[in-house]
Amino acid sequence: MRTYEKFFRMNRLPHIWCPGCGNGIVMKAIVQAIEKAGLDQDKTVIVSGIGCSSRASGYMNFDTLHTAHGRAIPFATGIKLANPELNVIVITGDGDATAIGGNHFIHGARRNIDLTVVLFNNNIYGMTGGQASPLTPHGKKATTAPYGTVDRAFDPCQLAQAAGATFVARSTTFHVPQTVDAIVQGIGNKGFSLIETITQCPIAYGRKNKLGDAANMLKWMSEHAAPLAAYNKLSDEQKAEKFPIGVLYKGAAPEYSAEYAKLIKQAMEGKK
Amino acid sequence: MIEIRLSGSGGQGVITAGIILAEAAITEGKEAIQSQSYGPEARGGASKAEVIISEKFIYHPHIIKPDILLAMTQQAAEKYSKENKENTIVIVDEDLVPEPPKCSHLVKVPITRLAKEKLGKDLFANIVALGAIVKATKVVSFETIQKAVAHRVPPAFLEKNMEALRLGYEAIK
Amino acid sequence: MKARLMQGNEACAEGALAAGVRFFGGYPITPSTEIAEQMAKELPKVGGTFIQMEDEIGGMAVILGASLGGKKVLTATSGPGFSLKQELIGYAAIAEIPAVIVNVQRVGPSTGQPTSPSQGDIMQIRWGTHGDHPMIALAPWTVREAFDVAVMAVNYAERFRTPVIIAMDEVVGHMREKVVLPEANEIEIYPRRKPTATRAEGYQPFTPAEDLVPNVANFGDGYHIHVTGLIHDETGFPSGNAQLTKECTDRWHQKIARVQDEITHYDEFFMDDAEFVVLAYGGTARSAYAGVEAAREKGIKVGMLRLMTIWPFADKIVKKAAAKAKAILVPEMNYGQLVHEVERAAAGQTQVISLPKYNTEIFEPSEICEAIETMAKEASK
Numbered sequence: 001m002r003t004y005e006k007f008f009r010m011n012r013l014p015h016i017w018c019p020g021c022g023n024g025i026v027m028k029a030i031v032q033a034i035e036k037a038g039l040d041q042d043k044t045v046i047v048s049g050i051g052c053s054s055r056a057s058g059y060m061n062f063d064t065l066h067t068a069h070g071r072a073i074p075f076a077t078g079i080k081l082a083n084p085e086l087n088v089i090v091i092t093g094d095g096d097a098t099a100i101g102g103n104h105f106i107h108g109a110r111r112n113i114d115l116t117v118v119l120f121n122n123n124i125y126g127m128t129g130g131q132a133s134p135l136t137p138h139g140k141k142a143t144t145a146p147y148g149t150v151d152r153a154f155d156p157c158q159l160a161q162a163a164g165a166t167f168v169a170r171s172t173t174f175h176v177p178q179t180v181d182a183i184v185q186g187i188g189n190k191g192f193s194l195i196e197t198i199t200q201c202p203i204a205y206g207r208k209n210k211l212g213d214a215a216n217m218l219k220w221m222s223e224h225a226a227p228l229a230a231y232n233k234l235s236d237e238q239k240a241e242k243f244p245i246g247v248l249y250k251g252a253a254p255e256y257s258a259e260y261a262k263l264i265k266q267a268m269e270g271k272k
Numbered sequence: 273m274i275e276i277r278l279s280g281s282g283g284q285g286v287i288t289a290g291i292i293l294a295e296a297a298i299t300e301g302k303e304a305i306q307s308q309s310y311g312p313e314a315r316g317g318a319s320k321a322e323v324i325i326s327e328k329f330i331y332h333p334h335i336i337k338p339d340i341l342l343a344m345t346q347q348a349a350e351k352y353s354k355e356n357k358e359n360t361i362v363i364v365d366e367d368l369v370p371e372p373p374k375c376s377h378l379v380k381v382p383i384t385r386l387a388k389e390k391l392g393k394d395l396f397a398n399i400v401a402l403g404a405i406v407k408a409t410k411v412v413s414f415e416t417i418q419k420a421v422a423h424r425v426p427p428a429f430l431e432k433n434m435e436a437l438r439l440g441y442e443a444i445k
Numbered sequence: 446m447k448a449r450l451m452q453g454n455e456a457c458a459e460g461a462l463a464a465g466v467r468f469f470g471g472y473p474i475t476p477s478t479e480i481a482e483q484m485a486k487e488l489p490k491v492g493g494t495f496i497q498m499e500d501e502i503g504g505m506a507v508i509l510g511a512s513l514g515g516k517k518v519l520t521a522t523s524g525p526g527f528s529l530k531q532e533l534i535g536y537a538a539i540a541e542i543p544a545v546i547v548n549v550q551r552v553g554p555s556t557g558q559p560t561s562p563s564q565g566d567i568m569q570i571r572w573g574t575h576g577d578h579p580m581i582a583l584a585p586w587t588v589r590e591a592f593d594v595a596v597m598a599v600n601y602a603e604r605f606r607t608p609v610i611i612a613m614d615e616v617v618g619h620m621r622e623k624v625v626l627p628e629a630n631e632i633e634i635y636p637r638r639k640p641t642a643t644r645a646e647g648y649q650p651f652t653p654a655e656d657l658v659p660n661v662a663n664f665g666d667g668y669h670i671h672v673t674g675l676i677h678d679e680t681g682f683p684s685g686n687a688q689l690t691k692e693c694t695d696r697w698h699q700k701i702a703r704v705q706d707e708i709t710h711y712d713e714f715f716m717d718d719a720e721f722v723v724l725a726y727g728g729t730a731r732s733a734y735a736g737v738e739a740a741r742e743k744g745i746k747v748g749m750l751r752l753m754t755i756w757p758f759a760d761k762i763v764k765k766a767a768a769k770a771k772a773i774l775v776p777e778m779n780y781g782q783l784v785h786e787v788e789r790a791a792a793g794q795t796q797v798i799s800l801p802k803y804n805t806e807i808f809e810p811s812e813i814c815e816a817i818e819t820m821a822k823e824a825s826k
Contacts, residue, residue, distance in 0.1 A: 009671075012682065042667040047510070058671055058682060063664040065513060066673035067506065068536050074470075074503040078510025078518075079664055081494045082468055086514070086665050104506075107499035260494060267489035291621060295450045298623045304450065306621040309560065332735040332810050333620045333728070 007031035007041065009061045016055060018126075020214030022173035022199030026120050027056040029176060029197070030089065033183035044087040047076040049096035052127045053120030053199075056091050070101030073108040076115050084257040087187065090117040094135035095125045098154050102134070105156075109163035112191040113256035118183060119156055119194060122201035130204030141208045156196050161249045166191035168249040172198040174221040175245060185247060191255045198225075198243075273326040274411055275335040278401070279352040280344030280365075282319045285398030288424070289342075290321030292402060296412040296420035297325040305330045318351050325411055340409055342401055343369050344383065363404055365397070379408060381443045387436060396436040399425075403440025414441060451624045453591040453617040454521075457547055458483035460595025461519045463632050466545070467493035468516040470507035472500055472526060475559045476615045477549035480521035501526035505533040505546070512542045513672060515663035517599055517637070521547035524566055525556065528573065534608050535574030536674045538697065541651070541659060543602040543637070545595070547611040549618040552805055561805035562615035564727055565779040570610045571756050577694050579701035581605070581708065582756040584612040584727040589624045591617060594753065600635040601708065605700055606658050612755050614778065616728025616807055637663070644668060652679040657700035701757060710753035711762055715741060719748025721820055722770040724763070724787055726752040729776050729808055736776075736813025743814070745821045755783070760790045767791035771824045774816055776800040776808055796824075 008031065017023045034044060044062045048054035050069035057064040067075045072090045080088045097105050097119050108115060124142060125131040132142035132149045135156065139148040157168045167189035169182035179197055186193030200206060200217035211217050224242050226234065231244035276293065278286040287308050294304040308321045322335045337357040343349035343364045353362065353373035364372045366380035381404050387396040399421060406417045418437060425433045451459075458480045461469075469484035485495040494511070498504040501522055508518035522530060527548045537544045550566045552558035566573075570582045581601050585591040591613065598609040638660045642648040650670040651659045659679075662668035675683035676690050701708075714734065716722070725733035730751045737749045750766055752759055763786075767773060772795055775784040781799040788797040800816050802808055 009669075041669075043665055045664050058673070061669055063666075063669055064671045065510070065664070066671070066675070067509075068532055068674055071502065071506040071533065074498060074506035075510035075513075077496070077503075078468070078470060078507035078512070079514040080510075081496060081507075082511035082514025082516040083663075083665050103499050104503055107503070260489075260496075264489045264492055264494070268492060291450065294621060298448055298450050301448075303623055305623075306450065307616075307619060330622070331731045331738075333616060333622070333731055334807055334809075336809060336811075 004028070004031045004035050007034060007061050009059055012059050015059055017052060018203045020200065020202040021052070022122065022201070022214070023053050023056060023120055025173040025176060026053070026118065026179065026197045026199055027059065029179040030091070030118055030183055031060065032180045033187060034089070036180065036184045037187040039087045039187065043085060044089065045079055046089050046091060047072045047079065048091040049093065049101060051093040051096045051125070052122070053091055053093040054096060070096055070099070071104065072096065073101060073104040073115065073117065077108060077111075077113055080113055080115060080257050081260065084261060088115050089187070090115050092117060092119055094119065094121045094123060094156075095133040098134040098156055098159070106159065106163040109160045109165040109192045109194070111256040112164055112166055112253045114190050114192070116183065116186045116193045117195070119196045120199050121156070121196050122199045122205060124201050124205035126201050126204045130208055143208070157194065157248050160192070160194040164192070164253065165194050165249070166251040166253050167193035167247070169194070169247045170196045170198070170243070170245045172221040172225050172245060173200060174218045175225065178245065182247065190258070191253060273324060273330070274340070274409065275338045276323045276325070276340040276342075276405065276409070276411070277320060277335055277338040277352055278323070278342040279318065279320040279348035281348065282317045284319070284344050285395065286319055286342070286344060287321040289398040289402045290323045292420045292424050293323050293405065293412070293417070294325070295423065296416045299420065300412055300416055302327060303330050305333050307333050318348050320348065320352055340405060342405060343372070344397065344401065346370060349373055361408055363401070363408060379404070379444060381440065383440065386439045386443065390439055391432050391436055396432060399433050399436035400440035400443070403437040404444050407441045407444040446626045446628060448623050448625050450621050451588050452479060452619065452621045453585070453588045453613065454479035454549065454619065455483055456588045456591040456624060457595045457611060457613065457618070458487070459626065460592035461545065461599055462487055462491065463592070463629065464517065464596040464599035465634055466517045466519045466599055467491065468508060468511040468518045469520065470496045470498050470511065470518070471504040471520045471522065472498055474501070474523045474526045476551055476618050477521040477523045477547060480547055484519065501529035502533065505530040508544050509533060509537055509542050512544050513664050515637070515665070517543070517603065519545045519547070519599070521549065523549050523551045524553040527566060527569065531573040535576055535578065537608040538574065538578035539674055539676070540672050541606040541661060543606050544608050545598045545602050545611065546608060547613055549613040549615060551615050552803070558805050560615070562728060562807055563778050563803070564614050564729060565782070565803070567612065567755060567777070567779065567782045570612050577698070579607070579698050580610065580756045581607060581701065582610040582612045583710070583753055584755050585617055585753070586727055586730045586751060588617065588620065588622045589626070590753070592624070592626055596632055600633070603637050604635045604658070606661065607701065612727065614727045616731070640668060649679040650681045651677060653696060653700070657696050657703065705757050706761070708754055709757070709759045709762065711759055712751040712753070714749040714751070716748035716750070716766070718746050719769070720771050721745065721747040721817060721824070722750055722766050722773045723747060723813065723817065724750045724752065724773055724775050726755060726783070729778055732808035732810050733776055733813050735810035736808070736817065739810055739814040740817040743818070745817055747817050747821070758786045758790065763787055763790035764792065764794070767794040770795050772796040772798055772820045774798045774800055774820050776802065776813055776816070778802055778807065
């Protein structure tokens, strides 16, 4: 038996994702990271929102919570504050985290609460059949953007960093070991960590935008992703064709649940 | 049952005065209800507190016809005197209510001026008013209201508040 | 305990604390904010946690997370915020997460009249979230009862693993009156139930116990449970099965319906000889009581039913009263909402008269008394 299999609910598999979907790659990277980080399975909670990626929680053998659309982060915040000894990992998608849950996303980062947020970015609303999300690149097509989207996309990593997250990384489903490593580091960070993982949706996004099959989409990732150090050396013109991956930001700031624990201690000792 | 309406503008402390009065009544074993209404403004705007004191449980929580009306501004005097009955005692801040409502029992007290001149700050005006109300109504004893004020105010301001209460109490003959 | 002057909102917070609430999440909104302020001050002193969230939805989500994490939880809001919380109130119902939501009602819809009293959310409290689900809602009419209702709401939420709404109104929420609170040892507290078997012994988190309520483990207890807002079977995992969907819906309703008599709380006043009845709840019941007293002084044989439990609706009590009464008068601070339930329960046995008021002012006893007089006059024609 592969050692990470105990982290899956084998009776819930196979998963419901489409052939070629990258979500399974990210899910496996999460459990490998959990194993590498040595987290206690009984003290680890997986919280997800609504969408394709958010179905992952059901396959994972921990206490798992499949919340409402956009609300994974505030549910996770409640769990962490109710029992700060728990390791809380949030699985969310681009629509879930940056559209309907956008407010919670920035405020979770602002509080720097100890959550590890893995954002599965497939640039589309997959479960509802391919509508544009705030991470659909400008000009790309979706069922609700049949002529190409007029909207500009967020950069969720910059967003999280600006809002106060203390660990921000980006990876792709092509860069699996790097993804695992980024999640391990995110788990290790006592604070709000974002790991954006670009994942392919050949059925809803790829097809609409003539990006080829899953293999072609992975190839695109390998050709366009540049490790941060290399990316920084590129000219502006070259940068327009690439996106940086790796650990993009590390910061230090007080963590919310630890700060609140201090406040409780003071209050219980009768100080004001 | 005695119904007391305290009115003024937001920030003058009429709600605090109402709470203190109701607390005083309770320490004398009476039933008391305090309620309030206020606009969206944190400061300014018309503001009112109502206190009902009774020997029996009070069901209807609002004043129907006040026995006492305190008005600390002209606007409040006009707005809140409409439900007065014939013998409502109206206590007004004589400087801030230049045109008091028509009534049979008008009591003019320079409430805010007393606070400013004798205590250096108009923020004691609500306690001055409380002294005047207690004297005019005898709804609680002076000792009781002293205790109730002492219970509410920070220790550093105790002396000045006690003085404010006395000033209001003695302003009514 | 000593008599003291206390505000309804404050008493509600104190009651929740006394019942063991150790987590509050919420968002400031008039006229409920004092509850959040009180919890922010008191919770850390007893080892509990307060968090002000970024919005009303977050306030609801965070308490559901904390409840799954093992804490007894509370949030408080008013009309606009209550509307925003609805989806997750439904989540609490389907995922069977204990949680108490206070709605200090104000005039609506929308921003309405933020500082003025209303009972306009009575139907939203019952039907605000989508889908079929039962609801427990309790409406206090005194400051002391705001305390008692909070204790009761927390106990019911835990016992039935369901959201419970405290249907306060601005009258009771903001008024201060004399109260004597019970001592801690006089308060009955329902502890959160734990799994009675291990996974190896076949434990499933959503297997109902005898009372149709499942013993769901807390997160972190080692059971590796799955919680979802999808229709799920006893394992907690979703299923599209038609039969299961029906059975789940039936069970949620039955777990409350089977205890309906026990959780229907009400007062009867002057009902022994009553030819007419005034049915009222919340702050309105106070004015109604004074109006009923005044009408009795005028010789009208009128009694009063005061409902504390608004949902589930007191069908039996109203039906019984309707069988004897010549007419039932229902004063409410809204356009006429609960009156339709009274009509339904009265089932044509007697005339049900709506007395709505929706101009930001509370009823005066004289208005109620006049309506009683009119009701009596009409009946004698």
